Amino acid sequence: MSLIYFISLFFLISLGTIIFMIVLPPLNFPRNIPTIPFYVIFLPQLTKMDQIQLYELYIKEPLEKYGAVKIFFGARWNILIGKPEYLSEIFRKEDIFAKSGNQKKIPYSAIASYTGDNIISAHGIIWKKYRNVMTTGLQQFDDTPFAKNAKLFCQLIKTKSVKTEEVAMGPLIQRLVLDNISQTLLGFDFGTLTNEHVALHEHLMRIKRQIFQPLFLTFPFLDLFPLPQRKKAFVDIEEFRRILVDKVQERLIENYEFEQTKFVSSDLIRAYQNKDITHKQLTDNIVIMLVAGHENPQLLLTSLLYFLAKHHETWQIKIWEEIKDIDNNKDLLRLTYLNSFILETARIYPPLNIIINRCTTKKCRLGNDIIIPKDTYVGYHNYSATHNKLHWGSTADDFDPRRWGDNIDDILKNWRHHKNNSSLSSFHGGKRACLGEKLALSEMRITICELLKQFEITISSDWEDRVTPAGPLCPAGLLLNFKERKSL
Numbered sequence: 276m277s278l279i280y281f282i283s284l285f286f287l288i289s290l291g292t293i294i295f296m297i298v299l300p301p302l303n304f305p306r307n308i309p310t311i312p313f314y315v316i317f318l319p320q321l322t323k324m325d326q327i328q329l330y331e332l333y334i335k336e337p338l339e340k341y342g343a344v345k346i347f348f349g350a351r352w353n354i355l356i357g358k359p360e361y362l363s364e365i366f367r368k369e370d371i372f373a374k375s376g377n378q379k380k381i382p383y384s385a386i387a388s389y390t391g392d393n394i395i396s397a398h399g400i401i402w403k404k405y406r407n408v409m410t411t412g413l414q415q416f417d418d419t420p421f422a423k424n425a426k427l428f429c430q431l432i433k434t435k436s437v438k439t440e441e442v443a444m445g446p447l448i449q450r451l452v453l454d455n456i457s458q459t460l461l462g463f464d465f466g467t468l469t470n471e472h473v474a475l476h477e478h479l480m481r482i483k484r485q486i487f488q489p490l491f492l493t494f495p496f497l498d499l500f501p502l503p504q505r506k507k508a509f510v511d512i513e514e515f516r517r518i519l520v521d522k523v524q525e526r527l528i529e530n531y532e533f534e535q536t537k538f539v540s541s542d543l544i545r546a547y548q549n550k551d552i553t554h555k556q557l558t559d560n561i562v563i564m565l566v567a568g569h570e571n572p573q574l575l576l577t578s579l580l581y582f583l584a585k586h587h588e589t590w591q592i593k594i595w596e597e598i599k600d601i602d603n604n605k606d607l608l609r610l611t612y613l614n615s616f617i618l619e620t621a622r623i624y625p626p627l628n629i630i631i632n633r634c635t636t637k638k639c640r641l642g643n644d645i646i647i648p649k650d651t652y653v654g655y656h657n658y659s660a661t662h663n664k665l666h667w668g669s670t671a672d673d674f675d676p677r678r679w680g681d682n683i684d685d686i687l688k689n690w691r692h693h694k695n696n697s698s699l700s701s702f703h704g705g706k707r708a709c710l711g712e713k714l715a716l717s718e719m720r721i722t723i724c725e726l727l728k729q730f731e732i733t734i735s736s737d738w739e740d741r742v743t744p745a746g747p748l749c750p751a752g753l754l755l756n757f758k759e760r761k762s763l
């Protein structure tokens with residue numbers, strides 16, 4: 276009797292503690308910033324609410340008023356920052372708000388086994404080592420595949436448009452960005468634009484479905500249990516990583532001019548051959564090049580096509596008139612409408628919205644009076660920063676590319692200014708600024724230019740205007756109509 280009593284008591288206390296830890300933030304968290312109710316983060320999974328509706332209803336007001344809030348996310352309580360001045364502070368104080376990616380936060384999870392310890396999530400000496408090896412290859416790339424692939428992409432759109440009036444953009448854009456990144460950074464061709472069924476692509480889709488299952492993303496500790504379905508996922512992920520690296524190595528080493536190749540993957544292989552990095556570090560970084568290199572441009576391109584289609588009678592025409600006679604892609608860099616349109620899209624819909632991957636290395640202060648305990652996860656809400664009315668004025672929520680200026684020098688100056696004060700944090704900033712920004716923007720310019728030369732684009736009347744439910748931000752399941760331009 277008494278044993279049953281003690282077991283029940285133990286069970287009840289454990290359950291109570293777990294509920295308490297989920298429902299309320301830790302007692303040592305700062306009291307002078309608000310708490311977002313713990314259930315808010317589950318709403319997109321339980322309702323049809325998208326992440327912007329959720330933000331407007333539950334997060335915007337407290338985050339704008341206090342600059343930071345306590346939020347339950349990824350099975351733990353975190354501090355989420357929205358005020359650009361606070362973002363600058365955490366970006367600047369790298370040693371206090373230290374990067375701590377999934378490999379440290381949830382090392383037992385499927386997502387951590389996928390991307391490992393890489394240039395984006397590493398900290399300190401290891402990060403510096405990765406940065407030394409990879410910066411040149413990421414910044415000096417050959418963009419010719421973008422133009423060739425944009426043509427193949429347009430061809431695919433034509434084929435789809437013949438079959439169905441509206442075109443589902445997600446799968447097509449994914450094929451484009453995979454071919455782009457594999458050819459510019461990794462030295463091989465995914466081949467998805469010329470072949471719908473590529474084994475590596477299907478493998479990637481399969482593991483993504485397993486990794487991004489909402490239940491396991493919300494409660495990553497479930498990966499600690501020996502569930503047969505998850506064990507299979509781990510094996511599948513490891514297999515994908517191995518095949519990818521083998522493919523990169525084979526393709527480059529087959530190339531008898533390997534020593535002269537300038538791909539970031541060649542630099543990684545050379546670093547591995549010189550024993551500067553281990554085979555796991557080589558793999559982790561090749562995988563992250565593929566992941567960041569295709570997923571982030573995929574999001575931005577989706578948003579760009581959405582805004583072009585939405586403003587088809589205004590901005591689409593203006594940009595088309597600007598690009599229609601250009602045949603050297605280098606000239607796209609100096610175009611006013613095209614560039615301000617792309618920057619405004621990256622502002623309105625920052626592709627990576629909420630990023631929580633920093634952990635405090637000691638008790639510290641944020642701003643004047645927010646005291647954060649050691650070992651607290653701190654993240655930033657990009658949408659909040661890029662819509663901040665103190666920095667962007669009362670029209671912060673309006674899509675208006677004119678805000679960037681009416682000549683390219685002003686536009687670029689404004690871009691730098693807003694990146695420097697973190698009111699434009701879509702590509703991070705400071706020492707840890709995105710190394711793929713130049714590449715992604717070039718990819719966007721070239722792709723849009725080709726698309727607009729060939730098509731007039733509108734939004735399908737069957738499509739419901741909403742963005743993704745959580746995490747990565749872009750229009751969800753976008754359907755577009757394409758009409759071939761008569762002048763061609």
Ligand code: HEM
Pocket residue numbers: 394395396406413460563564565567568569571572575625626627630632700701702703706707708709710711712714715
């Ligand atoms: C539209 C496209 C892109 C967006 C919006 C974007 C955004 C970002 C953001 C927000 C970060 C900081 C992440 C954090 O706080 O942990 C970042 C870092 C990074 N991104 Fe991108 N990214 C894009 C494209 C790319 C591409 C194409 C690559 C190429 C592989 C790339 C490579 C990197 C790298 C290497 C870092 C880490 C830099 C460091 O910490 O030293 N990104 N990016």
